[in-house]
Amino acid sequence: MKEKDKINMAEEVLAEAYRNFQPQVKIPDGFADSVMAEIKSELSEENSEELILFRISWIAAGLSAAMLVLSTFIVFHHNDSDDYINRELQSYFQLDSYDSIITDIAE
Amino acid sequence: MSEEKTIIRKVIEGDVDAFKLIIEQYNKLIFSIAAKRVPPQECPEVVQDIYLEIFKSLEKYNDSLPFQNWMVRIAVRKCYDFWRKKNREKEKIFVSYDGNREWFNALEHSLSIDDFKKKINSNESLELVSNLMEMLSPEDRLMIDLIYFEQRPLAEVAEILNWKLSKVKVRSMRAKEKLRKQLKIMMDKE
Numbered sequence: 001m002k003e004k005d006k007i008n009m010a011e012e013v014l015a016e017a018y019r020n021f022q023p024q025v026k027i028p029d030g031f032a033d034s035v036m037a038e039i040k041s042e043l044s045e046e047n048s049e050e051l052i053l054f055r056i057s058w059i060a061a062g063l064s065a066a067m068l069v070l071s072t073f074i075v076f077h078h079n080d081s082d083d084y085i086n087r088e089l090q091s092y093f094q095l096d097s098y099d100s101i102i103t104d105i106a107e
Numbered sequence: 108m109s110e111e112k113t114i115i116r117k118v119i120e121g122d123v124d125a126f127k128l129i130i131e132q133y134n135k136l137i138f139s140i141a142a143k144r145v146p147p148q149e150c151p152e153v154v155q156d157i158y159l160e161i162f163k164s165l166e167k168y169n170d171s172l173p174f175q176n177w178m179v180r181i182a183v184r185k186c187y188d189f190w191r192k193k194n195r196e197k198e199k200i201f202v203s204y205d206g207n208r209e210w211f212n213a214l215e216h217s218l219s220i221d222d223f224k225k226k227i228n229s230n231e232s233l234e235l236v237s238n239l240m241e242m243l244s245p246e247d248r249l250m251i252d253l254i255y256f257e258q259r260p261l262a263e264v265a266e267i268l269n270w271k272l273s274k275v276k277v278r279s280m281r282a283k284e285k286l287r288k289q290l291k292i293m294m295d296k297e
Contacts, residue, residue, distance in 0.1 A: 003291070007287060011286075011287070013220065014232055015255060018237075018256050021143065027134055035158045035159075036130070039158070040123060
């Protein structure tokens with residue numbers, strides 16, 4: 001018999017052995033329940049992750065709002081401070097405006 | 108609507124417990140798929156992963172494909188993932204010859220395939236073919252398994268592996284050639 005025929009024969013026998021192989025299947029007792037428990041635990045993990053993300057997004061939104069309020073306060077307070085200084089200078093120097101001081105100094 | 112579709116619908120709508128009915132119905136099939144592809148001690152864990160994947164993908168299930176076929180594809184892919192995780196990508200260079208000396212002796216001295224089959228032990232053939240398959244990368248191993256042993260159409264194999272049909276054709280030829288070459292090396296040692 002030629003070598004090629006031998007290889008073909010070997011291949012055929014090996015393929016047949018593999019195809020006919022029927023492994024012993026032993027399903028552990030309570031397997032379905034353990035899978036269900038795993039699925040439920042994954043679901044609760046996912047839910048808690050979602051809850052954490054939800055909370056984080058609310059905290060981030062809260063912080064943004066606080067920053068907005070704070071920055072608005074600073075801007076208004078800054079304007080108020082300018083007005084206060086302006087008024088004080090005007091009354092002290094008896095000038096029309098704070099700008100006049102600059103003009104006077106320049107002159 | 109069939110009972111199976113009703114169960115699937117229930118699960119998708121949030122009735123998680125209904126999934127247990129699917130597990131109970133297909134447990135034997137899924138276990139037999141995994142048992143043929145992964146070591147026995149790893150089988151329950153792989154099957155659990157298969158069910159988790161089926162559960163998570165249930166919303167994507169398309170009615171046009173029979174549910175069983177859809178599950179089988181997921182099961183086969185998960186077995187393939189198992190080997191990938193085991194870092195089996197590095198292919199074996201050589202399969203031990205000594206354990207199969209008698210088998211090759213019988214091959215050498217047989218005049219026909221029937222004569223050969225009479226002389227050999229089927230367990231030995233299985234051991235040899237399993238060793239040979241271990242030489243291949245996980246992808247090639249799964250592909251050879253599906254094409255030559257399960258005799259699935261190439262188009263279906265391409266879909267399972269998410270490869271182009273041309274890639275399946277080329278790689279299956281190469282993988283088969285590799286196995287053939289290894290067999291020849293072992294025969295020549297005789």
